[in-house]
Amino acid sequence: MRTRLFGWDTIYGIDGKHPTPYLTRFWFWRLRLHIFYRGDADPDPHDHPWDFWTFPLTAYVEEVTRPSLLFPNMFYKHRQVVHAFRWHHRPAEHLHRIIGAFDGWWVTPEGFLYIGEQLGEHDQPQTDGARIVTIVWRGKGERRWGFLKHRDGRWCWIHWKEYVFHGGGLAPCGPAIDEVAAKIERDATKVERDAAAIDAEVAAVEASIRKGARRAGKRFQL
Structure with a gap:
């Protein structure tokens, strides 16, 4: 069920060979409840149609893509933990992939596991298959949003409909x-x-x- 003011729906996506539930969302005006059944299966990060605040009830790991300060038209990626029970602001231009629910463990570049707070800059957070639940307050207005692809050494942005429905995710960058x-x-x-x-x-x-x-x-x- 969905109307402009309130409603709910479930988004499905391809994970492997078959469609699987990706996200159930409930909304009342600009307040939303998001339930992620898994992380993003798409290999490329996406931005958003509006600014938003997120209040996770489940800590999760996201892979963030940011522009390089040294090299024009270049980007770099890193993974970070989005901690539960605190507000996090995200501009519409925030490029990320949701990897999965944070299980509390970290792995060092040498392959050692530990639990707790991150100790090393290059240590990677680990995930499990738990659901991710977040409360979202979205900003006003809407903008075109889509995916940032990296193909054959080039970066290019593509509208989400072209990416999802018309094979844009597989096409090379122009x-x-x-x-x-x-x-x-x-x-x-x-x-x-x-x-x-x-x-x-x-x-x-x-x-x-x-x-x-x-x-x-x-x-x-x-």
């Missing part, structure tokens, strides 16, 4: 932004040259017509 801009500039220059050539031809035709008209006028006078 030309890089700077290549597209260069092509647009080349095309614009060519259009300007063609327009100048057309103007010159039109001017030549007009001059020929005027010249012919003057000759015709002189014959008529004779």
